[in-house]
Amino acid sequence: MSVERREVVIVGGGPAGAATAIRLARAGRDVLLLERAPAWRWRACGVFASPAAVHELQRLGLSAETIEEVALPIQAMRVEAPHAPPFRLMYGNDGSRRVTAVGFDRDGLDEALLGLATLAGAEVRRGAAVRDVEPPVVRVGADSVERRIEGRLIVGADGIRSVVARSLGVARAPRLARTGLTYHVQRPADWGDDARMLLIPGGYCGLAPVPGGRLNVGIVLDGRWRTRLRRAGAQAVAALIDPTGATRCDRIEGAAPIGHRVDRRAGPNWLLAGDAAGFLDPFTGEGLHRALVSARLATLTIEALLLGQAADLSGYERAMRGRFATKDAVSLIVQAFLARPSLFAYAARRIATRDALRETMSAVIGDLVPASRALEPRFLAALLRP
Secondary structure (H helix, E strand, O other), X not given: OOEEEEEEEEEOOOHHHHHHHHHHHHOOOOEEEEEXXXXXXXXXXXXXXXXXXHHHHHHHOOOHHHHHHHEEEEOXXXXXXXXXXXXXXXXXXXXXXXXXXXXXXXXXXXXXXXXXXXXXXXXEEEOOOEEEEEOOEEEEOOHHHXXXXXXXXXXXXXXXXXXXXXXXXXXXXXXOOOEEEEEEEXXXXXXXXXXXXEEEOOEEEEEXXXXXXXXXXXXXXXXXXXXXXXXXXXXXXXXXXOOOOOXXXXXXXXXXXXXXXXXXXXXXXXXXXXXXXXXXXXXXXXXXXXXXXXXXXXXXXXXXXXXXXXXXXXXXXXXXXXXXXXHHHHHHHHHHXXXXXXXXXXXXXXXXXXXXXXXXXXXXXXXXXXXXHHHOHHHHHHHHXX
């Protein structure tokens, strides 16, 4: 069997994989990106993003015109919880910013990024389902039509069910076993410019306006819903939770578990980017922003290795830990509050009435300031004192 040899093989054509391909191809590297789907299709993925993600797309070179086509501005996230007043997270939007939070049309965004990768000189190969990875070899296709591709470096950017992470033996069970459901409905005419996050017993429901007159519905449920989901089905559960009552535009997509964890993000000639490198929490995780940042850090590390400025890819692990470890700690704290409705209501009442507290929380969740700001004694005192 003949073996195809490439410098960098990227598995996964989502934002992390495409962004890595764009940056490496622009640096003159031989890049092959493998995307399992022959054409884009709706699947469980994030659509809401803070201004930090938009800034990353701008740094990547996505034009203002393209961003305007694939993203709908969102003025704030309105959080509604039982036994607490609602409050709005503004993500630094005081009316003076040109960039706000947005809701993405993921079809348009993902296709634009893959197009940019092709324009940069990367080869994008669709319909290439990776079977397993044994560095430096990537096996594509079924047994009868297997194709072997040998990459000097391999990037796993294939999401929370990463074949690369599983093949390498670094995938671990997520800390939080939850189920996600997502789909679009027709956006009500009186919806306005805000997204909404509704807390319910055992989960939450996010509602984000996106282009095309649609509203993205994202539902996250803990184990208390498992039996009902199994007996009644996703459609019945979604109808019970979705407050819009609007006409559904596409099928319900699900993910269980919704999280993903790895014990290493890099090895001798491989690394993991985007959700494949670990995904914790859609409530505070800013998955799109993390995917794009991980692509940038991955590219810097790969270039350093290929230029002889680094001995291995271990710098990527350190860079990712330095960038996201504190944010992950904040996310786990938020999840602890979400799991205890009375505790979340206590915090929500203070966030709703204390402007500085609300602005800091919004900026931390949106990756606009270091996550350590939410762990400072002054912030915690404002959150916890009566």
